[in-house]
Amino acid sequence: MRTETETFLARMTFGFLGFGKMASALVQGMLQAGVCRGGDIMVVNRHPETIEEDVEKFGLQLADSAKALVQQASVIVLGTKPADSAQLLRDVRQYLDGKLLISVAAGVTLQALQDAAGHRTRVVRAMPNTPSLVMKGATAYALGDHATAGDAEIANRVFSAVGIAFRVRESALDAVTGLSGSGPAYVFTFIEALADGGVMMGLPREIAMELAIQTVLGSALMIRDTKLHPAELREMVASPGGTTMAAIEVLEARGLRYTVMSAVRAAAERARQIGGG
Numbered sequence: 001m002r003t004e005t006e007t008f009l010a011r012m013t014f015g016f017l018g019f020g021k022m023a024s025a026l027v028q029g030m031l032q033a034g035v036c037r038g039g040d041i042m043v044v045n046r047h048p049e050t051i052e053e054d055v056e057k058f059g060l061q062l063a064d065s066a067k068a069l070v071q072q073a074s075v076i077v078l079g080t081k082p083a084d085s086a087q088l089l090r091d092v093r094q095y096l097d098g099k100l101l102i103s104v105a106a107g108v109t110l111q112a113l114q115d116a117a118g119h120r121t122r123v124v125r126a127m128p129n130t131p132s133l134v135m136k137g138a139t140a141y142a143l144g145d146h147a148t149a150g151d152a153e154i155a156n157r158v159f160s161a162v163g164i165a166f167r168v169r170e171s172a173l174d175a176v177t178g179l180s181g182s183g184p185a186y187v188f189t190f191i192e193a194l195a196d197g198g199v200m201m202g203l204p205r206e207i208a209m210e211l212a213i214q215t216v217l218g219s220a221l222m223i224r225d226t227k228l229h230p231a232e233l234r235e236m237v238a239s240p241g242g243t244t245m246a247a248i249e250v251l252e253a254r255g256l257r258y259t260v261m262s263a264v265r266a267a268a269e270r271a272r273q274i275g276g277g
Contacts, residue, residue: 012036012154015073017066017088018080019045022104024054025133026077029161031058032135044069070095075154078103078113089116096121100151102141102158104128106177107274110144110170122147124155127176128162130184137163138180142170174275178268186263191216 014036016023023043030036038059044066045051055062063069070076070092076099080088085105089096096117102124103113113123123144131137139159143152152167159165168176191212198208223230238244251257 012074013040013042013072014075014077015042015044015063015069016077016079017044017069018078019043019051019054020079021133022128022130023077023079024051025135025137025162026104026128026158027054027058027060029132029135029163030158033157033161035157035161042069042073066092067095070099073099075100075102077158078105080105082106082108086112086116089113093118098122100124100147100154102126102155106181107271109275110142112276114144114146119146122151124151125170125173126155126159127173127181128159129180132159132162135162138183139163139165140168140173140176140180141165142168142173174268174271175264177271178264178266181271182264182267186260187216 014030016027027041027043030041031038039061041058042061042063043051043055044063048062051062054060063072066088076096078085078089078101082105085103085108089101093116097120100122101113101117104126106127108125110123110125113125114121117123124141124147125144126139126141128137128139132139137159139162141152141155141159156165156167191209194215195205195208195212198211199205203211219233222228222233226233234248238248
């Protein structure tokens, strides 16, 4: 039996302004989670020929223009390039009146979105990350002044369909950008370095890479599934005087912990600069 929220969502039409990889991932997740049906999703893109495959595969509606999409959709998901977002919203502003706008445009603040979309538009700003493309995303979102609890529920359902989602204050979104938004790049770099270490010590590259990937994946799952603190799990591996302790001594001496924390801070501060904060 459907919940009240599920029944409400079933009556809604979602419109995607801009349809890149992130938007495609959101659509796939929404369909798999039963948030809506393909026919309830409208899409528009500057180059429509690039999204024909997804439109046909998922049974989506291809809108003739941004204006037509905004007129017909109940919830608008803004996935255009940040530099294009404000002008696009101003172009369709008269049709956004009273509707819900969910933005995944990086660095575009709630105030900028509200100014461009109009004061009667209900706005949600979200920061998803690229693992959303494999349904393992981490998203945080913040509500504008006119957004309701129901709007938060809709945003949560959309982003939970591709991973986990948390509601935060907008002031926390820069930290989110530094941690989970940019974080996949840190992890990719670590996996590459871990594999390179294996190659340096004589392993074939293909095997070294697979071992590195599985090691990081398995370690992350251990933290999630056991609910133990990472330090406790580390102690299970690092026996006194053993090989792991020798390696950890090097990591600590070279400042791995400080370097990662500083990377998060640098990305967060850059996000704040881009957003004009």
